[in-house]
Amino acid sequence: AQSVTQLDSHVSVSEGTPVLLRCNYSSSYSPSLFWYVQHPNKGLQLLLKYTSAATLVKGINGFEAEFKKSETSFHLTKPSAHMSDAAEYFCVVSDQRIQGAQKLVFGQGTRLTINP
Amino acid sequence: NAGVMQNPRHLVRRRGQEARLRCSPMKGHSHVYWYRQLPEEGLKFMVYLQKENIIDESGMPKERFSAEFPKEGPSILRIQQVVRGDSAAYFCASSTGLAVTYEQYFGPGTRLTVT
Numbered sequence: 439a440q441s442v443t444q445l446d447s448h449v450s451v452s453e454g455t456p457v458l459l460r461c462n463y464s465s466s467y468s469p470s471l472f473w474y475v476q477h478p479n480k481g482l483q484l485l486l487k488y489t490s491a492a493t494l495v496k497g498i499n500g501f502e503a504e505f506k507k508s509e510t511s512f513h514l515t516k517p518s519a520h521m522s523d524a525a526e527y528f529c530v531v532s533d534q535r536i537q538g539a540q541k542l543v544f545g546q547g548t549r550l551t552i553n554p
Numbered sequence: 555n556a557g558v559m560q561n562p563r564h565l566v567r568r569r570g571q572e573a574r575l576r577c578s579p580m581k582g583h584s585h586v587y588w589y590r591q592l593p594e595e596g597l598k599f600m601v602y603l604q605k606e607n608i609i610d611e612s613g614m615p616k617e618r619f620s621a622e623f624p625k626e627g628p629s630i631l632r633i634q635q636v637v638r639g640d641s642a643a644y645f646c647a648s649s650t651g652l653a654v655t656y657e658q659y660f661g662p663g664t665r666l667t668v669t
Binding site for chain 1: 558587589595596597598599602610645647649657658659660661662663665
């Protein structure tokens with residue numbers, strides 16, 4: 439079965455400094471991986487996705503993630519944090535047991551706090 | 555192009571009542587997924603439906619929970635005889651269901667509170 443582990447439940451950075459949110463995955467085959475962001479009391483928004491193309495994936499709002507098969511990691515980064523980045527971030531792997539559709543498996547989430 | 559719509563956004567039910575959560579997928583999407591988010595946790599898959607068919611309900615509790623996606627109208631997640639442990643945010647997502655299109659688009663969620 440697929441699974442993801444987000445290594446930090448809470449990350450706090452200062453505005454303008456880099457962001458690193460860590461994620462390791464477990465998969466028996468080449469996975470599809472995603473990062474979603476959830477702002478308070480809002481739905482989820484897709485930041486970026488990896489689907490076996492380029493290993494460095496660029497997403498919205500300046501975020502990017504690198505797929506490293508040897509390390510089974512898919513860490514999310516951003517060079518310079520903005521106050522609006524404060525939110526909950528979920529690393530997600532797709533379970534391809536269902537032909538033609540994806541059942542998503544979510545990590546526990548990392549709460550990102552931005553200090554002024 | 556309207557996104558995934560869910561209503562109500564907030565729902566309060568007393569123990570023993572029924573809760574009905576509705577989800578209208580994005581235009582052109584025929585595949586609907588329901589996820590549940592318990593407090594301080596990530597989302598957990600519940601059920602995957604196509605029009606008039608339940609494809610995978612492996613994440614649904616065995617009792618009291620049911621889902622449907624009729625030919626016309628929204629998908630419905632129904633919880634009978636709610637208990638306090640059902641308090642959670644319930645998210646619906648939709649996709650085109652095509653293998654080359656992996657992205658699921660999420661609705662804003664329904665926050666169920668059982669008193």
